[in-house]
Amino acid sequence: MKLQHYLGGLQGLDPVDFEKRVFVEPWETRIFGIHVAMMALSQHLEEAQKTPTNFKDEWTWASLRKGAEAMNPFDYFKYRYYEKWLGGISGFFIQEGYITENELDEMIELYSKNMENPLPAASNPEIDSQIIHYLRTGDSPYRDIDRVNHFALGQEVKVKNNLVIDHTRLPGYLREKTGIIDLIYDGNFTYFCSTGPDGLGEPMPVYRVRFDPKEIWGELAESNIAVYADLFEAYLDNA
Amino acid sequence: MSKRFYYGNERESYSAARVRALEALLIEKGIIGSETVDKVLDYFETEMGPFNGAKLVARAWVDPEFKARLLADTTAAIAEMDFPTGMAGAEGENMAVVENTEGVHNVIVCTLCSCYPWPVLGLPPYWFKDPTFRARTVREPRAVLKEFGFPLEESTEVRVWDSSAQIRWFVLPERPKGTEGMSEEELAAHITPEAMMGVARVEVKA
Numbered sequence: 369m370k371l372q373h374y375l376g377g378l379q380g381l382d383p384v385d386f387e388k389r390v391f392v393e394p395w396e397t398r399i400f401g402i403h404v405a406m407m408a409l410s411q412h413l414e415e416a417q418k419t420p421t422n423f424k425d426e427w428t429w430a431s432l433r434k435g436a437e438a439m440n441p442f443d444y445f446k447y448r449y450y451e452k453w454l455g456g457i458s459g460f461f462i463q464e465g466y467i468t469e470n471e472l473d474e475m476i477e478l479y480s481k482n483m484e485n486p487l488p489a490a491s492n493p494e495i496d497s498q499i500i501h502y503l504r505t506g507d508s509p510y511r512d513i514d515r516v517n518h519f520a521l522g523q524e525v526k527v528k529n530n531l532v533i534d535h536t537r538l539p540g541y542l543r544e545k546t547g548i549i550d551l552i553y554d555g556n557f558t559y560f561c562s563t564g565p566d567g568l569g570e571p572m573p574v575y576r577v578r579f580d581p582k583e584i585w586g587e588l589a590e591s592n593i594a595v596y597a598d599l600f601e602a603y604l605d606n607a
Numbered sequence: 608m609s610k611r612f613y614y615g616n617e618r619e620s621y622s623a624a625r626v627r628a629l630e631a632l633l634i635e636k637g638i639i640g641s642e643t644v645d646k647v648l649d650y651f652e653t654e655m656g657p658f659n660g661a662k663l664v665a666r667a668w669v670d671p672e673f674k675a676r677l678l679a680d681t682t683a684a685i686a687e688m689d690f691p692t693g694m695a696g697a698e699g700e701n702m703a704v705v706e707n708t709e710g711v712h713n714v715i716v717c718t719l720c721s722c723y724p725w726p727v728l729g730l731p732p733y734w735f736k737d738p739t740f741r742a743r744t745v746r747e748p749r750a751v752l753k754e755f756g757f758p759l760e761e762s763t764e765v766r767v768w769d770s771s772a773q774i775r776w777f778v779l780p781e782r783p784k785g786t787e788g789m790s791e792e793e794l795a796a797h798i799t800p801e802a803m804m805g806v807a808r809v810e811v812k813a
Contacts, residue, residue: 372719373719376769384737384755385740386734387734387737395623398644404697421639429720433720446611454626466632467636476628480624483624487634490637503697504693507697509773539718576774590747598771
């Protein structure tokens with residue numbers, strides 16, 4: 369069980385930090401840019417396969433999310449958003465053998481002494497245009513193929529509690545709760561990868577499910593609230 | 608004692624050197640180019656950002672037919688606007704809008720990560736990514752909104768939207784009173800990412 373999957377509803381926390389900036393340190397912009405480049409060069413994309421890059425892996429949101437979900441939960445709270453990205457992404461490049469830990473340490477040493485040291489000059493317009501192409505076209509999980517909906521509008525459904533190995537899109541606080549199908553989305557939706565016994569990967573319907581907070585939180589619920597979640601069919605059962 | 612909760616003195620300078628070192632190595636190894644990261648950042652300054660969402664909201668406020676289309680088929684309505692190419696691109700492949708009215712208030716959260724409609728809202732602010740916001744909003748949205756300076760009447764229903772699958776949600780906020788004479792452009796200037804996620808109202812100073 370991973371705390372990261374059970375964040376929704378966690379009690380005893382502080383007031384929310386209403387920080388409106390997207391990046392709070394200039395360095396954070398760079399790791400964001402690197403992540404977007406990796407997504408655009410992910411080798412499951414046809415155009416990325418034709419782009420002259422030495423990136424040879426798949427990199428999607430699922431990769432980043434798996435990394436965050438695999439963290440020690442105390443570290444998850446300790447580190448800021450982009451600190452987690454930096455840790456996960458540099459770890460990935462070392463683990464997959466693109467760079468070595470020594471190379472990275474030496475380079476860190478070099479820049480620590482002088483941050484004004486320039487970056488290597490090696491333009492790659494084809495990579496850059498693939499990045500823009502990816503941002504403009506995305507990577508839609510929508511699949512317009514025949515399907516059978518197992519649940520009907522207005523039907524009461526019970527959320528399953530499937531085993532999670534490393535990744536899920538089912539929030540913990542909804543597990544084994546009962547809700548009402550509020551909307552059935554058109555088409556089917558895939559996921560970036562198979563999540564094993566958790567159930568995602570193949571194209572399947574997605575439902576908008578409405579929950580009564582009293583069903584979830586009991587008397588700790590606030591009044592006159594409704595909670596909606598988009599749930600993959602693999603997460604639902606008849607009530 | 609464990610060092611689990613210890614941050615070194617050089618927390619930020621170390622991260623800054625580490626990310627620069629990583630970028631340098633990725634360029635050296637031919638994984639990305641030397642302008643790649645700048646290109647990404649420039650794109651979010653100029654093409655994908657909350658300036659698009661603000662125009663959408665302003666249009667919906669002045670044109671009820673457009674509003675109906677935006678609520679019914681968000682992607683198609685966005686395509687009608689004179690926006691940069693790519694509004695159904697990354698993190699905008701499937702978007703949907705919910706409308707705030709006098710009796711219903713909507714707030715968007717992503718309890719599992721930080722799903723956000725990039726083409727129209729750009730990148731998520733820190734509060735949206737904050738584990739505390741994500742943890743608390745699904746159980747006590749009224750308390751959270753009050754902390755944000757946005758207390759709601761008990762009679763207003765609060766709908767919380769947890770973006771756990773593939774749909775990226777945003778909010779059509781209520782048009783403030785006294786703005787009847789304002790142009791779309793003037794209206795858009797007052798519409799914030801916070802209002803379009805449902806944690807702030809649109810404020811117009813007289």
